[in-house]
Amino acid sequence: MKLTQYSIDELLEGCKAGNRKMQEALYKQTAAKMMAVCMRYAKNRMEAEDTLQVGYIKVFQKVKEYRGDGSFEGWIRRIMVNTAIESYRKNLKAMNVVPIEDAYEQPATGFDFSRLGMQDLMKVIQKLADGYRLVFNMYIIEGYSHKEIAETLGISEGASKSQLSRARAILKEEIIRMEGINYATHAG
Amino acid sequence: MQDKEFDQLFKDRFEEAEVQPSANLWGNIAEQLEPKRKHAALVYWWSVAAVILMTVGIGLLTPKTEKIRLQSKGEIAAAEVVLKDTVPVSADQILISSVAAADQDTANISTPLVIAPRYDAAEEKNNLFAVQPNTVDSRPDIKKPEVPAAENAEPENKTVAVNEVMIASADLSDNDPEALTASSSQEHRGIRNVGDLVNFVVNKVDKRENKIVQFDTDDDNSSLVSLNLGIIRFSKRSNK
Numbered sequence: 001m002k003l004t005q006y007s008i009d010e011l012l013e014g015c016k017a018g019n020r021k022m023q024e025a026l027y028k029q030t031a032a033k034m035m036a037v038c039m040r041y042a043k044n045r046m047e048a049e050d051t052l053q054v055g056y057i058k059v060f061q062k063v064k065e066y067r068g069d070g071s072f073e074g075w076i077r078r079i080m081v082n083t084a085i086e087s088y089r090k091n092l093k094a095m096n097v098v099p100i101e102d103a104y105e106q107p108a109t110g111f112d113f114s115r116l117g118m119q120d121l122m123k124v125i126q127k128l129a130d131g132y133r134l135v136f137n138m139y140i141i142e143g144y145s146h147k148e149i150a151e152t153l154g155i156s157e158g159a160s161k162s163q164l165s166r167a168r169a170i171l172k173e174e175i176i177r178m179e180g181i182n183y184a185t186h187a188g
Numbered sequence: 189m190q191d192k193e194f195d196q197l198f199k200d201r202f203e204e205a206e207v208q209p210s211a212n213l214w215g216n217i218a219e220q221l222e223p224k225r226k227h228a229a230l231v232y233w234w235s236v237a238a239v240i241l242m243t244v245g246i247g248l249l250t251p252k253t254e255k256i257r258l259q260s261k262g263e264i265a266a267a268e269v270v271l272k273d274t275v276p277v278s279a280d281q282i283l284i285s286s287v288a289a290a291d292q293d294t295a296n297i298s299t300p301l302v303i304a305p306r307y308d309a310a311e312e313k314n315n316l317f318a319v320q321p322n323t324v325d326s327r328p329d330i331k332k333p334e335v336p337a338a339e340n341a342e343p344e345n346k347t348v349a350v351n352e353v354m355i356a357s358a359d360l361s362d363n364d365p366e367a368l369t370a371s372s373s374q375e376h377r378g379i380r381n382v383g384d385l386v387n388f389v390v391n392k393v394d395k396r397e398n399k400i401v402q403f404d405t406d407d408d409n410s411s412l413v414s415l416n417l418g419i420i421r422f423s424k425r426s427n428k
Contacts, residue, residue: 023221027214033206052213057220060221113194121201141202171194
């Protein structure tokens with residue numbers, strides 16, 4: 001759906017005026033990208049769509065406050081990320097630290113990660129415990145510093161760092177396990 | 189694979205990632221954005237409906253307000269006469285009349301009291317005096333002890349009653365003309381807005397001078413002028 005009928009400026013003005021047609025056009029133009037963002041922060045599709053919906057309501061309510069510093073799309077993306085963080089904090093079940101049997105620093109020798117596609121990565125990232133997924137997303141993809149993460153989530157910087165390395169280790173292990181099964185079934 | 193490469197892989201894959209959300213999601217968002225505009229208008233009309241319903245309801249619950257006023261006027265007239273006439277009457281006369289009253293049925297107590305002094309042209313007075321002493325004389329002595337008690341109690345009761353009625357009547361007579369002109373002028377102007385409509389309905393149902401609710405409709409924005417819910421009263425017009 002790349003029927004870009006309106007320029008970003010037109011969309012922005014229309015949304016600021018509360019024009020429903022322009023709001024829909026903005027949604028149609030950006031929803032798929034934002035859905036991908038929400039998916040990274042969610043356990044499943046349903047949770048992601050909840051975040052997306054709440055996020056867009058906020059976008060249309062706050063669009064008058066957008067002053068044009070940074071890209072409009074980046075501004076929408078930040079709202080989505082913040083919405084996801086908020087909803088995590090709302091149902092904060094502590095940092096859900098699931099102990100795993102020494103998967104730490106397991107050498108993933110000879111495994112070619114680079115052939116993994118986005119959907120594979122999405123699958124494993126959604127399997128992470130909530131806290132791990134949040135820190136991994138914020139640090140690796142969104143580029144927050146450990147200090148910012150610590151402040152946002154109310155944890156120590158050290159905790160943020162250790163959560164990240166745990167998340168990374170779990171992801172690697174999970175990918176190898178999944179691909180191993182795939183390989184086994186194909187070979188069998 | 190090093191951590192750096194691993195991280196970069198995720199960054200690259202998610203950089204321009206797109207996932208189509210469900211087709212009905214925009215509908216949900218639009219629905220959530222919609223209610224706001226409708227809401228204000230809905231609340232307005234519901235409140236208008238509520239005021240009208242409330243007014244009609246209270247009007248039906250208190251239908252006898254007018255009758256009470258009519259009765260009170262009659263009583264005032266009677267009471268005034270009694271008050272005027274009893275003051276100059278001597279102790280003997282009170283004694284006589286109260287004894288006469290004590291004889292009568294309690295329901296009729298006021299009538300002889302009122303009638304006797306009210307129509308007292310000089311001649312009639314004499315006639316009545318001629319009649320009444322007989323009743324006193326004919327009374328046996330046993331009745332006499334009761335007289336002082338009745339004498340003390342009755343005038344007191346009457347003055348209290350008179351006072352109460354007098355206060356009520358003072359209010360009514362003071363405010364009546366104003367209330368009448370106000371309500372009649374509003375009815376003649378016709379109904380131009382919701383405030384007029386409410387005033388019209390209220391005027392039809394609530395005949396008291398302090399209506400349950402009244403709006404000022406001189407300007408186009410109807411504004412609440414007065415409220416009378418029995419316990420809670422509110423009025424923008426200063427009380428004279």
